[in-house]
Amino acid sequence: MTAVPDITAGINLLLCIVIFVLGYLMYRRQEKISALLISIAFGLFGLSHFSVVTGISFPEVTFILLRISGYVLVVAALWLMLSE
Secondary structure: OOOOOOHHHHHHHHHHHHHHHHHHHHHHHHOOHHHHHHHHHHHHHHHHHHHHHHOOOOOHHHHHHHHHHHHHHHHHHHHHHHHO
16 A cells, blocks of 8 residues: 545644643643554554555554444543542
8 A cells, every 4th residue: 555645634633642642741741641542542542544655554443443442541531530
């Protein structure tokens, strides 16, 4: 599979990287586990976008598991915030 210049996937990757870094910095500063979970979730989303941008082919189940895992982590983070 070759790399396809997909501007949407590129922008999504860039935004995932920004959210990943900001979530990690928030975790380091305030030690909020929810920020770390959100950071990891967007890291997983970023992996999905990275594979699209670079043309790396994975089985479809890999994309599904990456995204489901990311959504589960965001739900867990929001649940933690709600219970505080």
